[in-house]
Amino acid sequence: MEQTISCKKCGKSHMGIIRSKKITEYRVLQDKLSLGTMSFKGNWKTEQTSSKSKTQLKCLACETIIKDGDDLNGCGGFKFDKKDEVLFYTDFWENLNS
Numbered sequence: 001m002e003q004t005i006s007c008k009k010c011g012k013s014h015m016g017i018i019r020s021k022k023i024t025e026y027r028v029l030q031d032k033l034s035l036g037t038m039s040f041k042g043n044w045k046t047e048q049t050s051s052k053s054k055t056q057l058k059c060l061a062c063e064t065i066i067k068d069g070d071d072l073n074g075c076g077g078f079k080f081d082k083k084d085e086v087l088f089y090t091d092f093w094e095n096l097n098s
C-alpha cells in the first residue's frame, strides 16, 4: 500500500530540498589604517565558495526543516542516498513495536 508522507507540524506534503553553501566574502579597508572607527562600505568580493553544500529537506508550507522521521507522518525516516535522490523509508517496524 502506498503511504502519503506529510509534515507532522502542518499536515501538508509540500516539500522541497534546500541546499546551503558556505561563502566567504571580503571588503577592502582603506590603505592607511589609523586608530578610531574605520568604515568598510563598498561591494563585498567573493573570497571563497565552499564546494561542499549541505542538503536538507524542508516543508515549503510551514518553513520547517525536516530533521528526521520524527518530523514526518507516514514515514520512519529519510536519507540522501545518491546524487539528487532522497530515500524515504518505512515506519512499519516502529508501528509494529508500539
Ligand SMILES: [Zn+2]
Binding pocket: 007, 008, 009, 010, 011, 012, 059, 060, 061, 062, 063, 064
Ligand atoms: Zn509543514
